[in-house]
Amino acid sequence: MTEKQIYWSRKRDELVTAIKQLGFPRELGDQIAKQLGSPKAMDRMLAYIYNVKPRTAELIVDEMLAICSDIDTWHKKKSAEEANAKYNEILYYGLETDDEENY
Structure with a gap:
């Protein structure tokens, strides 16, 4: 296992243990960790x-x-910012295509 996988596994185990300590089943902790997806x-x-x-x-x-x-x-915001940056770049520099040389 890589370091990232070990870290993820430890966080998952910590979350499952915390949920179990509240009196809930391990399966709930496993599903919560799976849905969250990141440490x-x-x-x-x-x-x-x-x-x-x-x-x-x-x-x-x-x-x-x-x-x-x-x-x-957050992901949608970052995607929109990236698209906006590309759009502004096109507005500023224009579309550099081979067709422009023919005109």
Whole structure:
């Protein structure tokens, strides 16, 4: 396993353990970790669990959905910024095509 895989595995195990300590089944922790997908997202969920200590599975799932939504929004924002930068580059420099030489 690579270092990244080991780090991801440790974060997943930490999240699963934290959820189990709240009295929920391991399977819930496994699914939450799978949906979050990254150690940074799992850190956000762990901070929520340690600070709030949710009493229902619904609260845990709701927070997981909120984190996933934030990540999705961030990805869309970055994609839009990249597209905007390319568009501005085209406006500034124009389209450099071979067809322009024929005119």
